[in-house]
Amino acid sequence: MNILKIFSSNVRKYRKIKGFSQEELAFISGLHRTYISAVEREKRNISLVNINKLAEALEIKPYLLLLEETEHENE
Template sequence: MKRTPPRANPREVLALNLKRLRAIHGWSQDTLALEAGLDRTFVAHVERLRRNIALDNMEKLAVALGVPLAWLLEVDLASQLQDTE
């Protein structure tokens, strides 16, 4: 019987990718929030898995970070980032 790998939790993937992308930019949560037009505490709560996020706000974060929206939910974001270097 073929086993399927466990599915990644989308909220965890989003949180990890936000942290990775912020680090690449050298941004704090404050800076990301300012660039995206969101509150810093909201960004912090999303990264800590304490808040759900609407698609509109995900788009704001993606635009601020300069990446396609889909990258925020990409399980293997590291490979996507290497392809762009």
């Protein structure tokens, strides 16, 4: 299991579900657009604080960003 790949994939998936661009997600979460881009490209080892910021911006529980697709595809 590659947690960075799972996390980045989930951030991208939930961002697209909300209809946000990376720039919009960055603005809402209080993070920088290039940081969001790096997270989605598996280039950043994100902190718990920033995981929570992204989850709040995406209006989801933080743990959903860490689950593999098969674990939460029915939620």
